[in-house]
Amino acid sequence: xxxxxxxxxxxxxxxxxxxxxxxxxxxxxxxxxxxxxxxxxxxxxxxxxxxxxxxxxxxxxxxxxxxxxxxxxxxxxxxxxxxxxxxxxxxxxxxxxxxxxxxxxxxxxxxxxxxxxxxxxxxxxxxxxxxxxxxxxxxxxxxxxxxxxxxxxxxxxxxxxxxxxxxxxxxxxxxxxxxxxxxxxxxxxxxxxxxxxxxxxxxxxxxxxxxxxxxxxxxxxxxxxxxxxxxxxxxxxxxxxxxxxxxxxxxxxxxxxxxxxxxxxxxxxxxxxxxxxxxxxxxxxxxxxxxxxxxxxxxxxxxxxxxxxxxxxxxxxxxxxxxxxxxxxxxxxxxxxxxxxxxxxxxxxxxxxxxxxxxxxxxxxxxxxxxxxxxxxxxxxxxxxxx
Numbered sequence: 001x002x003x004x005x006x007x008x009x010x011x012x013x014x015x016x017x018x019x020x021x022x023x024x025x026x027x028x029x030x031x032x033x034x035x036x037x038x039x040x041x042x043x044x045x046x047x048x049x050x051x052x053x054x055x056x057x058x059x060x061x062x063x064x065x066x067x068x069x070x071x072x073x074x075x076x077x078x079x080x081x082x083x084x085x086x087x088x089x090x091x092x093x094x095x096x097x098x099x100x101x102x103x104x105x106x107x108x109x110x111x112x113x114x115x116x117x118x119x120x121x122x123x124x125x126x127x128x129x130x131x132x133x134x135x136x137x138x139x140x141x142x143x144x145x146x147x148x149x150x151x152x153x154x155x156x157x158x159x160x161x162x163x164x165x166x167x168x169x170x171x172x173x174x175x176x177x178x179x180x181x182x183x184x185x186x187x188x189x190x191x192x193x194x195x196x197x198x199x200x201x202x203x204x205x206x207x208x209x210x211x212x213x214x215x216x217x218x219x220x221x222x223x224x225x226x227x228x229x230x231x232x233x234x235x236x237x238x239x240x241x242x243x244x245x246x247x248x249x250x251x252x253x254x255x256x257x258x259x260x261x262x263x264x265x266x267x268x269x270x271x272x273x274x275x276x277x278x279x280x281x282x283x284x285x286x287x288x289x290x291x292x293x294x295x296x297x298x299x300x301x302x303x304x305x306x307x308x309x310x311x312x313x314x315x316x317x318x319x320x321x322x323x324x325x326x327x328x329x330x331x332x333x334x335x336x337x338x339x340x341x342x343x344x345x346x347x348x349x350x351x352x353x354x355x356x357x358x359x360x361x362x363x364x365x366x367x368x369x370x371x372x373x374x375x376x377x378x379x380x381x382x383x384x385x386x387x
Contacts, residue, residue: 010125011134013179014118015080015141019072020115020173022145024084024107025050027169029150030381031157038094038162044237046097049104057338058110063111065331066204069324070196072119073124080113081177092163115334120327121184121319131317132265136257136310143250150247208332212381213319217333219378220274223371225340226356227364230348237352238360242295249302254304264307271317271375277307278372285365292357308371319382 028035028050039046068076087107091100119138126134153165208214231238235246265275284301293298316329352360 004130007127007130008123011122011130011137013183014175015137016121016140017077017114017118017176018138018141019145019148020081020084020169020228021111021118022142023149023169023172023242023321024053024111026146026149026153027088027165028142028162029146030152030165031162034157035162037101037104039087039097042097049097049100052101052104053108053111053343054342055336056105057112057334059340060109060112061333061335061338062205062208062328063201063264064109064116066201066326066333068113068117068331069327073121073323073327074186076113077117077121077183077184080110080117081173081180082115083107084110085170085173085177088166090172092166092170096161098156110119110298112331112334116327116330119313119316119330120323123326124323125185132270132314133262135314135317136262136265137214139310139313140254140257143254147247147250147254148265153166174265175343177238186193204328208328210330212323212378212385214329214332216271216319216378217315217329218336218376218383219374220278220308220315220371221312221333222336222340223278223367223374224305224312225337226344226347226367228305229341229342231342231364232255233350235346235361238357239298241293242298245295247300249298252299252303253306256303261306265310265314270311270318271379273307273311275322275375277304277311278368278375280304281308281368282372283315284359285368289358289361340351359387 015019032050036042036046036051053112071079072326084107087103087110090103095101095103096169119135122138123131153168156168157165208218228235232249233245236243239245261273281301281304282303284297287297287300288294308374312333317331320326320329348363351363
């Protein structure tokens, strides 16, 4: 029992690191209008300050997975948290816009270090019984982080200015870096023998994305992230009479991921859970079309997507046995997730502009159907392929 308490203490600490990673987006998104007032004349370009982290994630997500296997998961995580603390501390000065943008690019490296190293460590530190629940918890870090910043950060920003939220984030990241350095055990793995370079980076991309074991969670995650942020962003157009849905939809996914889905993942393989989530999500779209303006089918859709959210992270250690392969798979998930976050809103907005809500809903259904088809196809391929 004491060992279990210690293990869950480590898991909660790593989850807190994930909340810090979510805060790297939320600290600027929370009270964004106050930040606009601090940069008069910046115009729409200020929005790029939020999304720059995603650009780096698309370019270097898998590279981050390669780096953590060379330097060590704990070392990279501590470095990522410490770098994030330093950059947040610098951003409290509200530097000139070009310097703010540069700091956000550097912060992308910190973010990648956390979101690749932390879930890989969770998978290493937990046993087969603990792992599905621990990965389900990790899957909620982004939504939970945003919810916490919306709850506590927005009133703080309104009372003390946008710098106050950034100061809070810097302090939290510094405390987490120290806690991880002191609390987590040192576990070394043999570093890869190949020299690091462009040829190896390209070879690893080819290796990961042609592997039905390492690529499956990432490709399914792309289909999920193409719709998640885009729907939340464009909800006023999709369901204009229910503004409360923007808060309720992420929360229902978090609650179900940590309860029903976590219990389900102890009994059913994660890939089956994810596939079922995509199939059921596709079936919710006709109901949304039949009852336009109703909140109920949207709640059902996001409740169903909890199967995809929790199952996708639980699938990584189930499909990949070694710490190295898990790190690469987590890097691919980070890469595809950032690509989905970047592309999803423009694509859904284009669909709504060209064909109204009907074409927008068709695009959502296509994403969910593609997610199910990819997982079914890759599962069939795994039956014919050795690890």
